[in-house]
Amino acid sequence: MGPDSSQEPQTISQVGEFNLIDRVTAGREQSPGTLLGPGDDAAVLAAPDGRVVASTDVLVEHVHFRFDWSTPHQVGRKAVAVNLSDINAMGAVPTGLLVGLGCPPDTPAAVVDQLADGLWEEAQRVGVGIVGGDMVTAPALTVSITVLGDLQGRAPVTRSGARPGDVVAVAGRLGWSAAGLAVLGRGFRSPVAVVGAHRVPEPPYGAGPQAAVAGATSMVDTSDGLLADLGHIATASQVAIDLRTDQVEIPQRLVEVASALGADARHWVLTGGEDQALIATFPANRPVPPDFREIGVVAEGSGVTIDGADYEGSTGWEHWR
Known part of the structure; x- marks a missing residue:
């Protein structure tokens, strides 16, 4: 946990910028690759591969999260998880995080303490730390995370390498976050496992490098939804992708929740985003890694089909749509 706010000023405007930075960074453990951590004008990280993979995501209160649905700790974990997932999807391993935090002056200091605990907890799951960042005043709480990664001598696995004849495989959960969002949207807080999947995703950390070693030709994480992200691969690779429904698992728990809400579990699995699963394509003559199914x-052509037919309806999330 962070410092005991009961003995200190209760809002970040009273705590002050530099004291707030100390609360977020003091006493935290950095990875061995961090040559110079927080406290100077910039951090210095080792880059053994000679290349650096970088990805940024921004989470805004009332757009990406709500504090009546999630705790600050859960928001912190989610903010890091969605970024680590992007590094994972390139076949790389993370080396460090930069955090940009904007919040109103009357934000309780305890909220930042709990948010920071969540950021650090998720980062430590892959053995990295927060090496620097910035804090500013903003009208709504905003968390921007930049994750840096290392390819360990491998080529990056992009969206554009899928080839006709490849098989498509997925690692991680599908549809759980969408189901959790639907439950919260109806005013419920259970089932806990389903709601928790929306509050904090569980990316298959390590599956990205595993796929790269196994010869994956393309890869993407499911930020926007299975069909939408398959579409990203199909467009970038200039191929067609056909999804086989007999190979796509619809978890029984999601079927039960959908039945209770009058919803469609299959739709959640096909279009729900934010599970941060990995989709990859592999040559048909090579075994798919154990974490993938x-x-x-992949075939000649364009677009995504299901059992050879077009899917009617929304395929996933898109900002400003």
Whole structure:
């Protein structure tokens, strides 16, 4: 936990910028690759590969999270998880995080303490730390995370390498976050496992490098939804992808929740985003890694189909749509 706010000023405007930075960074453990951590004008990280993978995501209160649905600790974990997932999807391993935090002056200092605990907890799951960042005044609490990564001598696995004849496979959960969002939207707070999947995703950390070593030809994480992200691969690779429904698992728990809400569990699995699963394509003559399960095939053409037919309806999340 962070410092005991009961003995200190209760809002960040009273705590002050530099004291707030100390609260977020003091006493935290950095990875061995951090040559110079927080406290100077910039951090210095080792880059053994000679290349640096970088990705940024921004989470804004009332757009990406709500504090009546999630605790600050959960928001912190989610902010880091969605960024680590992007590094994972390139076949790389993370080396450090930069955090940009904007919040109103009357934000309780305890909220930042709990948020920081969540950021650090998720980062430590992959053995990295927060090496620097910035804090500013903002009209709504905003968390921007930049994750840096290392390819360990491998080529990056992009969205553009899928080839006709490849198999499509997925690692991680599908549809759980969408189901959790639907439950919260109806005013419920259970089932806990489903709601928790929306509050804090569980990316298959390590599956990205595993896929790269196994010869993955393309890869993407499910930020926007299975069909939408398959579409990203199909467009970038200029191929067609056919999803086989007999290979796509619909978890029984989601079926039960959908039945209770009058919803469609299959739709959650096909279009729900924010599970941060990994979708990858592999040559048909090579075994799919153990963390992955086959769900479709790549062919000549364009677009994404399901059992050879077009999918009617929204395929996933898109900002400003």
